[in-house]
Amino acid sequence: MRELRQVTSVVAIIDRPDIDTDQIIPKQFLKRIERTGYGQFLFYDWMKEPDFELHKPEFKGAEILLAGRNFGCGSSREHAAWALEDYGFRVVIAPSYSDIFRSNSVKTGIATITLPDAELAELKAALAQRNELTVDMETLTITHPDGLVITFAFDEFAQETLVHGLDDIARTLKRDDAIAAYEAATPGRFDTRTLST
Amino acid sequence: MAGTTLFEKIWQAHVVDEKPGEPALIYIDLHLVHEVTSPQAFEGLRLAGRPVRRPDLTIATMDHNVPTERGPITDLIAKAQLDALRANCEEFGVPLNATGSGREGIVHVMGPELGITQPGMTIVCGDSHTSTHGAFGALAFGIGTSEVEHVMATQTLLQSRPKTMQIRFSGTLPFGVTAKDMVLAAIGKIGVDGGVGYAIEYAGEAIETLSMEGRMTICNMSIEAGARAGMVAPDATTFAYIEGRPGAPKGAAWDEAVARWSALKSDADATFDRIVDIDVTTLTPQVTWGTNPGMVVPVDGTVPDPADFADPTDREAAERALQYMGLEAGTPVTEITIDRVFIGSCTNARIEDLRAAATVVRGKHVASTVRAMVVPGSAKVKHQAEQEGLDKVFLDAGFEWREAGCSMCLGMNPDTLSPGERCASTSNRNFEGRQGSGGRTHLLSPTMAAAAAVAGRFVDVRELG
Numbered sequence: 001m002r003e004l005r006q007v008t009s010v011v012a013i014i015d016r017p018d019i020d021t022d023q024i025i026p027k028q029f030l031k032r033i034e035r036t037g038y039g040q041f042l043f044y045d046w047m048k049e050p051d052f053e054l055h056k057p058e059f060k061g062a063e064i065l066l067a068g069r070n071f072g073c074g075s076s077r078e079h080a081a082w083a084l085e086d087y088g089f090r091v092v093i094a095p096s097y098s099d100i101f102r103s104n105s106v107k108t109g110i111a112t113i114t115l116p117d118a119e120l121a122e123l124k125a126a127l128a129q130r131n132e133l134t135v136d137m138e139t140l141t142i143t144h145p146d147g148l149v150i151t152f153a154f155d156e157f158a159q160e161t162l163v164h165g166l167d168d169i170a171r172t173l174k175r176d177d178a179i180a181a182y183e184a185a186t187p188g189r190f191d192t193r194t195l196s197t
Numbered sequence: 198m199a200g201t202t203l204f205e206k207i208w209q210a211h212v213v214d215e216k217p218g219e220p221a222l223i224y225i226d227l228h229l230v231h232e233v234t235s236p237q238a239f240e241g242l243r244l245a246g247r248p249v250r251r252p253d254l255t256i257a258t259m260d261h262n263v264p265t266e267r268g269p270i271t272d273l274i275a276k277a278q279l280d281a282l283r284a285n286c287e288e289f290g291v292p293l294n295a296t297g298s299g300r301e302g303i304v305h306v307m308g309p310e311l312g313i314t315q316p317g318m319t320i321v322c323g324d325s326h327t328s329t330h331g332a333f334g335a336l337a338f339g340i341g342t343s344e345v346e347h348v349m350a351t352q353t354l355l356q357s358r359p360k361t362m363q364i365r366f367s368g369t370l371p372f373g374v375t376a377k378d379m380v381l382a383a384i385g386k387i388g389v390d391g392g393v394g395y396a397i398e399y400a401g402e403a404i405e406t407l408s409m410e411g412r413m414t415i416c417n418m419s420i421e422a423g424a425r426a427g428m429v430a431p432d433a434t435t436f437a438y439i440e441g442r443p444g445a446p447k448g449a450a451w452d453e454a455v456a457r458w459s460a461l462k463s464d465a466d467a468t469f470d471r472i473v474d475i476d477v478t479t480l481t482p483q484v485t486w487g488t489n490p491g492m493v494v495p496v497d498g499t500v501p502d503p504a505d506f507a508d509p510t511d512r513e514a515a516e517r518a519l520q521y522m523g524l525e526a527g528t529p530v531t532e533i534t535i536d537r538v539f540i541g542s543c544t545n546a547r548i549e550d551l552r553a554a555a556t557v558v559r560g561k562h563v564a565s566t567v568r569a570m571v572v573p574g575s576a577k578v579k580h581q582a583e584q585e586g587l588d589k590v591f592l593d594a595g596f597e598w599r600e601a602g603c604s605m606c607l608g609m610n611p612d613t614l615s616p617g618e619r620c621a622s623t624s625n626r627n628f629e630g631r632q633g634s635g636g637r638t639h640l641l642s643p644t645m646a647a648a649a650a651v652a653g654r655f656v657d658v659r660e661l662g
Binding site: 031155172188 | 226245253261272275277281315342343346350353355359425444510513
């Protein structure tokens, strides 16, 4: 996973609530067995609408996405995070996220930053004047070139994962003793391999 | 010391290791796998040279993109994904209930019917409707593909502990009102993000008197309120459902299991972070009007006016939803005509759902303007329904009777809506394009869907003779 320390970019704004993962990447693209190449299908149906936000020339090249509450709700498809990352987004800023999307994002190298409504309003006002931000994941700050600085809370473990591009599985496998001890103390209930019809 | 909730009891029993400032490492008792969210996880294991740690606690099936008409699969990309699952399961020693085995089905129908969904377990699957299994008093939740790989490699997950919510359904469910109506009303009440960050326990008289099928319908849709997990304390109804199934304990082990499971309930003095009360005595059949499951009204209601929403964000969302759905504010729900009916999905395609729908259509016929289909939740459900003659009831009434799978709930297989088509669906999501690009989905119960098929529009199933 790529490290995510600092991003400076224009901000694409899709200010709609409850954007579900079916919109982010529709089902017909989930049949592929690869993990890459989903960016071209991002918001596939909405992209057909000429006035869809991501068509705005001023959002071109954005690595930061600002969205409405409950972003990434619905299906657990990690393809949604893969599509956002492949399209070029490294950071999402929203009032809230679905739990599964938030988890998938960290594993994909995307930071999901939660800001309260008041700070979001301040941020949007600043972006309306000048569309550029720097997000620093080491200091947990958002900086606008005109002087606005917002600090945000972020799960410490997820921050470390993102900043250093860490692999969760390799870290967990180092705790094999604890897992083996747990297994020894709790014998299994059944063996799925021997279930009769 | 204050008592503990059902969730806390299961969580505590599965903590393998905990470090300050980190999510807990929790053990996973059962990992369910399907073709869509697993190929990249298997590939990750292969690249790292890692095995599946506990294939005996893992089981796969084919459900999301399988065709529901007999004959060979013609979608070559879908076929490649199914072939990949078969090859991966062989390579990593994971048991597979493949299409044609007679044991295949929607992953959340298969687990319970095999008797491997049991109280007190932790169950995960790369599918958000894994919350279904919580109906048995298990902690069950959907995960992404990276987490699928993590469970395959370690049989554990790193998880932050969610908050707890209790939704109490009090009173007796009125005639013609179902579990689907209970959960749609609950989502309408707390909103599609009301459950974010919570594990929900459903309780109260109306839950205690529900069948396992009904409890599964409710837990299934927890994610539509944003909650990763929903659960119901196990009781005699739960034990009766599990007993005798292939994965159920036998003999003395059964008695021990029941004794252990009987302790799995929230203590009387346990506290929840949030409690929601819903009185079911005044509940009516529900129909969604918009593009998320929280946009729901009673069948005797009207399509809401966006101007009535106080929050500007909600108002804009409602306006967009009405535009997408092709509906006018103020239209009575019973004046909305439909083109398609889908009875199926992990929410409502179990034997009880099919029996209920069959009761409504028996001796009647699907309206000439409607194309209707029934997709059983599993090969076993299909077989059982055919034993009971339900297939004949549906076929005589003009329904299509299909093979098991996820089908038109998400339209990954050929079963999709055409642009502009309006569908009465027993599934769980009415998102834009969910059942096919431009398709318009209304969620409702199996009996309400059956009644709509016959009438060609939404009708109050309670008024049918």
